[in-house]
Structure formats: C-alpha cells, structure tokens
Amino acid sequence: MKPPPIRVRLTAWYLVVISTALTVSFFAVYFGIQRAIEDTVDTQLEARSDTLIRFLEHYNPPRVAAGSQPLPAEAALGPGDQLYQISDVSGAMLFQSPAMRELQVPLDVNQLYHHYRHHRDQGNFTTYYRRSSDVRVLASLVQLQGNAYRIQVATDVNPFYEILETFRKWSWAGLPLIVCLAGLGGYWLTGRAMKPVHDLVHSTRDISEHSLSRRIPVPAAQDELRQLAETINAMLARLESAFTRVTRFTADASHELRTPITVIRTTAEVILERERSSAELREMVGLILRESESTSTLIEQLLTLARTDADTEQLNLEELELRSLLAELDASSRVLAESRSLQWTMEVPDQPVVIHADQANLRRMLLILIENACRYTEPNGSVRLSLRVQKPEALIEVTDTGIGIPPEELTHIFDRFYRASNARFFDPEGTGLGLPIARWIATSHGGTLTAQSTLGRGTCMAVRLRLSGNE
Structure with a gap:
C-alpha cells in the first residue's frame, strides 16, 4: 500500500501527541483536584474534631447532660459544622446534631469501618455511603479526665464530587473537539511548513535536460530548506557539467571519426572509378590502411575514456619496481627519439623504487608522455626521462626541449580532444585524448600528473606516485 503524504503523516503524529498530552493533562488535573478536595475535607474534619475535644475539656463529664441534644453555643462551631455526634464508650448519646441523626451514621466503629471503604479510608477516617449522599466521617476515641468519649464529625462530600463529575463530563465532551481543532490547525500549519518543499519540487521538476543551466531559488532563511536548495543546485551544476562533457565528447568524437571515414570512403570511390595500376592501388590501399x-x-582511446567514465576500468595493482619498467621502455624510446633526430637520456637512482601499480596502464601512461615529447620537439632537440624518490612519493619526469605550450592554454591540455594551438600547427595529426588518458591513469593510482611549460623552450610532465609501504 502506498504510504500517505508527509503532510498527513505529520498531522497524524501531531494528533497522537496532542491527544496523549491532553489525556495525561486531564487525568493529572482531575486527580489533582480530587486530591486537593479530599485533603481540604480531611483537614476541616480534623479541625472540627479538635474543637469538640476542647469543648469537652471545658465542660467536664459531670456537667455533660445525658441524652441526644445539640451542642450549646459554647462549642463555637462554625456555620457548616452541623454534622457531629458525641457518645460515651457504652454507646449513650451525649450530643447529636439533627442532621447527623437523619443520616443515621452508626456509632459502632466496627460497623462503620466494615462499610464500603474509600481509597483514602485510613486511620480514623472513613467514607459512609448512602443512597442520597456520601458522608466523610472522622471517628475519634478520646480520654478526658478519666472518661472516654467517641467523637464523630462528618461532611457531606456530594457537592465536591458533583463538581468533579461536571469537570469530567465537560472534559470528555471537549477533548474530541479540541483534538479536531488541533488536527485542523496542525494540517494547516503542516501545509504552510511544506509549501517551500512543494515549491522546490515544482522548480526542480521544471528543469529538463535542455535547461540544466537553470537553478532553483534559495530561501533566505538559514535552515534545512536552504541546505536542500543549495544541495540541489550543486547537483544540477554537476549534472550540467557532466551533460556538457558528454555532449562535447560526442560532438568531438563524431568530428574526429568523420575525417578518417571520409578519407577511407573517398579513396575507395576513387579506386572504383576506373582501372588502376598496381602502384596506384598499392598507394591507395596503403592510405586506407593508415x-x-x-x-x-581513436576508437580504442574513446572506449578507454568511456570505461573510465562508467568506472568499469579495473586496475590490477601489484608491487612494481619502477627501475625495471623504465629499463624496458628505454630501448623503444631511444629508437623513437633517434628516428626524429632527438637526443634521448634516462636517469634512474641506484636503489630500488617500489610502488603498487598496474604495470600495463603505467607503461601506457609513460608511452603517451614520451611520444608527445618526441612528437612536439624539433630535430636536434632532446628528451629526458628521470626517476627520483621524494618520500613518500616517487617522481617521474618527462622533459623535452620542444615547442612548449602557451601559458593561457596550459590548464586545458588535459581536457578531452583539446590540442594547443601551436601543437595543431606543428603536427596536424593527433586526437587530443592521450593526456586525458594519462591523467586518469595517474589519478587512479592515487597519484598526480602535472605540466610545466615555457613557450618555445620545452615542457616537463611530472608524475607523482606513492611509494609502496606509504599508503
């Protein structure tokens, strides 16, 4: 099942939290009020009982009249203290208010305590339940001047419980309404909070492959939405750069492939126009072959770059002694240099230089650098390959005395299909893919490939690779 929108989920969670908070608050307030009422009632009963005890101390036992009668004015009872009765231990009633007589509260303590017990009934306190009203009773046994008296004072607690019941009914009736209003408010607030997100979604959705240069508006507030917008814009910038590179790569590849294919096709058409001599056919077929x-x-270089872009080109890393690899390249490089009337030199240290590398790819990178140095150096110039240790790295430099690179173009020589202006004039052949491949090989080994050049005086290509044991 498809999950509901975030707005609905946030509102639902908001309702759960609000409902829980209101329910907990209701019970806390309800039981708090109940506890406060009961504490107040018990305190008042204790105060009334103390008043009656002081009265009995003032009126000694012989002066106390027998029979059920109200207390005299000397007892100093308040307007609401009309529930009381006093008896001796034999059960003879001494004083009893008319209201207490109507309630028929038992004098026998055991009978009183065996009645249904309230949760707060403890010690001398108990709650006496009747059909018409509930009475809170405090029964005390006191010794005064050698005589024992039972004192009972009571309070009708029905009005208090009616207030609690009214509060409970109104609360239970109001809670659903409050929750509904809170839900509507939460849904509205969530919609307001989610509006910038929807704006980001709509702005992002309007950007297609034809409008990658567009950017979504960045909110002014320093919050998560601003971070999201900046992250999306950064992603769009990367996508635009990648799309531009792919488009340029496709266009450049088409352009580079069109020229040799046109030559091959045109040569083949010329061959088929009429009968040719063996020498002419040999020359034309040789052109097609070249x-x-x-x-x-060119296609192999394009495939290599495509695999590097897709991250499918795997390196077989193993321990490699660089001096032995350079020794293998020395003979072929010397032949290449001498074929162009160049002086070739190679400098390597006496101690072994060990790195972790893919030998085939490293050889390919060095051949690219050596071939470029020989190609763009005029006759009687020189090309030098040197190896040095600059811990924690090995430094390989290919230095020539060639035509150099214009300073304003030096930062672009590692771009695909890019060839410096003087290089295109000096040697029209070339694809501009060798140095991008060489740099990829260097970076995939955790190293770097940099160039330093002086126009008209030569170029130095420097490769730095981490020594084995220094990863």
Whole structure:
C-alpha cells in the first residue's frame, strides 16, 4: 500500500501527541483536584474534631447532660459544622446534631469501618455511603479526665464530587473537539511548513535536460530548506557539467571519426572509378590502411575514456619496481627519439623504487608522455626521462626541449580532444585524448600528473606516485 503524504503523516503524529498530552493533562488535573478536595475535607474534619475535644475539656463529664441534644453555643462551631455526634464508650448519646441523626451514621466503629471503604479510608477516617449522599466521617476515641468519649464529625462530600463529575463530563465532551481543532490547525500549519518543499519540487521538476543551466531559488532563511536548495543546485551544476562533457565528447568524437571515414570512403570511390595500376592501388590501399589504423587507435582511446567514465576500468595493482619498467621502455624510446633526430637520456637512482601499480596502464601512461615529447620537439632537440624518490612519493619526469605550450592554454591540455594551438600547427595529426588518458591513469593510482611549460623552450610532465609501504 502506498504510504500517505508527509503532510498527513505529520498531522497524524501531531494528533497522537496532542491527544496523549491532553489525556495525561486531564487525568493529572482531575486527580489533582480530587486530591486537593479530599485533603481540604480531611483537614476541616480534623479541625472540627479538635474543637469538640476542647469543648469537652471545658465542660467536664459531670456537667455533660445525658441524652441526644445539640451542642450549646459554647462549642463555637462554625456555620457548616452541623454534622457531629458525641457518645460515651457504652454507646449513650451525649450530643447529636439533627442532621447527623437523619443520616443515621452508626456509632459502632466496627460497623462503620466494615462499610464500603474509600481509597483514602485510613486511620480514623472513613467514607459512609448512602443512597442520597456520601458522608466523610472522622471517628475519634478520646480520654478526658478519666472518661472516654467517641467523637464523630462528618461532611457531606456530594457537592465536591458533583463538581468533579461536571469537570469530567465537560472534559470528555471537549477533548474530541479540541483534538479536531488541533488536527485542523496542525494540517494547516503542516501545509504552510511544506509549501517551500512543494515549491522546490515544482522548480526542480521544471528543469529538463535542455535547461540544466537553470537553478532553483534559495530561501533566505538559514535552515534545512536552504541546505536542500543549495544541495540541489550543486547537483544540477554537476549534472550540467557532466551533460556538457558528454555532449562535447560526442560532438568531438563524431568530428574526429568523420575525417578518417571520409578519407577511407573517398579513396575507395576513387579506386572504383576506373582501372588502376598496381602502384596506384598499392598507394591507395596503403592510405586506407593508415587511416584505418588511426581510426582504430581513436576508437580504442574513446572506449578507454568511456570505461573510465562508467568506472568499469579495473586496475590490477601489484608491487612494481619502477627501475625495471623504465629499463624496458628505454630501448623503444631511444629508437623513437633517434628516428626524429632527438637526443634521448634516462636517469634512474641506484636503489630500488617500489610502488603498487598496474604495470600495463603505467607503461601506457609513460608511452603517451614520451611520444608527445618526441612528437612536439624539433630535430636536434632532446628528451629526458628521470626517476627520483621524494618520500613518500616517487617522481617521474618527462622533459623535452620542444615547442612548449602557451601559458593561457596550459590548464586545458588535459581536457578531452583539446590540442594547443601551436601543437595543431606543428603536427596536424593527433586526437587530443592521450593526456586525458594519462591523467586518469595517474589519478587512479592515487597519484598526480602535472605540466610545466615555457613557450618555445620545452615542457616537463611530472608524475607523482606513492611509494609502496606509504599508503
């Protein structure tokens, strides 16, 4: 089942919290009022009982008249103290108010206590339940001047419980209304709180692949919504950059592939126009072969970059002694340099230099750098390959005395299909993919590839790789 919207879920949680809080508050207030009433009633009964005890101390036993009669004015009872009765231990009634006589509260303490007990009935206190009213009774046994007296004072607690019952009924009737109003208010507030989120959703939804340059508005408040908007804008910037690179890559690849394919097609059409001599056919087929090889190289480079973008190009890392790898490259690099009338030198340290690397990819990176150095260096120039240890890294430098790179173009030479303006003039061939591949190989090994160049004096490509044991 599809989950409800966040607005509904937040409102539901809000209702649960409000309902729980109101219910707990109701019970706390209800029992608090009940406890306060009962404490007040018990305190008043104790005060009234103390008043009657003082009265009996003043009126000694011989002066107390026998028979059921009200207390004289000397007892100093208040207007609401009309529930009392006093007897001796034999049960003979000495003083009894008419209201107490009507309630028929038992003089026998055991009979009184065996009545239904209230939750607060303890000690001398008990609650005497009748059909018409409930009476709270305090029964005391006192010794005065050698005589024992039973004193009972009482209070009708029905008015207090009626107030509690009214409070309970109104509360239970009002709680659902309050919860409903709170739910409506919570739903409205949640909608107000979620409005900026909906605005972000609508703004983001309106951005397509044709409008990646657009950005969603950033709220002025320094809150989570601002962070969300800034995060979405940063993501859009990355998407725009990636989309631009893909578009440019596709356009550049199409452009680079179109030229050799056009040459191959045109040459084939020329061959088929008329009969050709063996020398002409050999020359034209040789041209097709060269263009095919160039196209194959370009396609292989494109596939390599595509795999790196998809992160599917896996490296087989193992311990590698760099001096041995450079020694393998020395002979082929010397032949390449001498074929272009260049001086080749290589400098390596005496001690072993061990790194963790993929030998095939590292060889490929070094060949790219060496071939570029030889290609863009004029005859009688020089190319030097050096290896040094600068702990915790190994430094490989390929330095030439070639044409150099214009300063304003130095930051772009690692972009795909980019070729410096003087490089295109010096050697029209080339794809501009070698250095991007070389940099990817260096960074995938946790290293760096940087370039320093002086226009007209040469270039130095520096590769830094972490030594084994320093990861």
